[in-house]
Amino acid sequence: MNHFDLSFLKYLQDNSPLSIDEAVQRFGKTLSTLKRTMKELNELLPEPVQLHQDNQFITTRIGYSEYRQFLACVRFNRYITTAEERVRDLLVTLCLHDVVNKNEYYKKFYVSAGTVKNDNPVMLRLVQAHGLAVQSIPRIGSRLVGDEFSLRLAVCMSILKTVEIGENHQLIAHQANEPISRSIAEQFLHECATDITQAARYYEDVIRPVNTLGYNGRKYLLVYLSLALHRIRRGHVIKASTATQMLTTFPFEVMTDPQENRCLDLLIASLTFTHRPFTLYDARLVVHVKRTCERLSRCLKNPIYNQRAWFAEMYNFIYAAIIQNKFHLWFDDKKLHNVENRYPALWADVQHAISEIEKSWQTAFSPIHLATLVLITKKYELKNRVVSEPKKRVIIVTNSSESKVGYFKEVLLSRFHIDIPVCININEIEQLQHLEFDLLITFTNKISSHLKYAGLDYVKVNFWLTQDDFLLLRERGLPSTRKKIPAEQFVQQVQGMSPEALRDFLERHYGDVFI
Template structure:
């Protein structure tokens, strides 16, 4: 008897609902009511001095909050927890990445697992490695070793690591509070080995960031630090790339390592990172032409015209550039914070879903729902820009981990209600920059960020990404009012006097981006 991963999922589900009928729980988890009751009994047995989940007249209730939920998980020992297959495979993969070989018998004995479990897990591990063109090699009297394409192996493990690792404001790895005992074990063996390279890793990270005039999204920052950590460790262990992934786009080369193939592969990685603002990519004529065709097809289907179509195409081009690179590397860190785009923008979402074939036919790239949703937000944003009018602006800072393309949609949504100018988009890593910016309000979507900023900055407001009626009432109460804005003619003439055509375009884009298309 013990706590399993399904038990933790049950606790989290009840914690989020607070009050829910046991019939609904039974239906959601596809289990009988009696099995749900038994599982709750076991949970309460391991919860210490009090029952954390109560059942009365078929109603399941809890006063547990998220912090108490993660505290409960952290209180479990490995002996009290039943691991699942994915957690055990993760430990093997990390161990294989960090060592020349892994003795599975010793590992499973240490973890208190049976020989049968080891055999079944090994069989499954072989199958998933084969699917990724990797091989499980047996070393006589030593153990197992994973061989094959070094880049594929690195990225395969990094993809798994992303789910159990957080990073703090100093770019150090942190164990996720919701990690199970086996995930915590996996984190610890990784962090212990990687920490020996921390100075080199941070030096490379600083070199990269200093050469980029952009801010990284949270997920991209975490992925980048993981990638640098794994690459530097593997290089020091003698596993250096002898070839790099060939992506069917023109890729701008980064110079971060001494090895040409490591630099080419890092250049591929650089191309998939979400940044704010979106980074400039090399021009690829084929992708540009396809992006134009995609936009023209959308506008034709919607019976719309857009004055700033080139800018619209440019954004589609940049987004698809990243997604094509991501698919060729088989790496994804899509933003899942914004849900139900297909419900809020059903017509646009359906159109994009139907028209993605334009990219699929040429690049064999299949967009998932999150990526289609982002393209829908980009499209709606440019439609809103096209319909916008001159307005007087409040200066707004947005603090969020949401990726840049989606932030731009929210900016135009906000502008459809109010006269605002977005003067900066930052994460918690950029707090020092905010102190030097003149603003009227800081908007954010997270209670955690609200708590972090409330005592430090004035006029911090939490809203929902898709502004609802309560958000509108809240913003109205803070004085967000629509009003026309006029540009002082004499001041405008003075500022553009004696400027060349190119200088004039740059000046207008920098100072009057909301008024000129």
């Protein structure tokens, strides 16, 4: 069994029944290869959920629970690892231990002795991409060396998808880990157990009172902080700050060492937040972002009246993007890959508007960053809130970034008379037990299966909402937006108010209209 077999089963679990033609085209495999994969998988699957060919379709009754149970049974003696998987696992091990005997370590993968040597070029490419190196210690083993901050960031990316956040901000293993991910999670959670608890306390006591991180940003921070505490405990500290004084940061002072704090503060500033007060005021960048917004304003069809809110979101994201580019922190999102095709003119306008910032900070915004800036701008262009009667309460269940979901929310709000009190990460659906809502919405098959498994009623739509999606949502009871204000009632309500009281009244009761 190999990585393809598991990928095939995962896709089928979300998309059964799957036509044979689609399977052949999607995976680039022949039907005979797919049949061999099905045979290999069925040897470990219980009979009720085994894979079958039914005419021109491949079918299975496997649910998410059975899929997790299946993965737990797949061990390295039944699994053929790739070189990329092995070196990713080894990278984490080299970080968690001062010296590693690779020949002994590779025995757990059930591979030949020559595989260790054959994997060396793959490992070399991986570590060189982060400015690191693997140093050989004769007759003892190998050691991972290089810039300490870069080393931690590189290993964080290997750990990130193998863990989730449990109760009290404690990191736990992801429930559906494949063999390599399970190995990485197990050694990280074991070696850093006390550090994970300390990292959770630092977040709760020091960071959260200032800024509330979104789920994905919080998870990255907890992984980094746990790894940092573990490395510091073993004597590996940041001796000279890799982070140049490129931006002003908020001083959280989590650590006692100023160099450690400088790097940690920059890292925190690069992550996603659900609540972020304007704590990252960098005078030089403020001027540049203002000019960027001014250039974009001239390209938009509709004026943006809430300029301050737009500027604040653009500034915070550009600030974070500069740091992410500096330290190669790539947070990919497949839903953002089609933004350029959907809004080509605005994409070009954004590219031109931020060119000055790219030049000044000697960076280049990635397509993912450009896509997010386009969606942020489009979100504010779409803002046209209207006066409301009681609104339907809609909760979006997603694992996407706040910036991307913000666009999705504004498209919904521009078409329906609704309130979106909160967005829930799929790993925190237990919160729904304590919330009142009229409709759950998601836009991925994976999350749909989670909600179905949890017994929750939901509507699955496309991220790029289509006319069929709007029709479906109307059928589920979402009313269209209302654009009228009863004049007589309004006049009676505001009569005799001072300008200050009137402004407060309008913001509280008619915030959907007045900006």
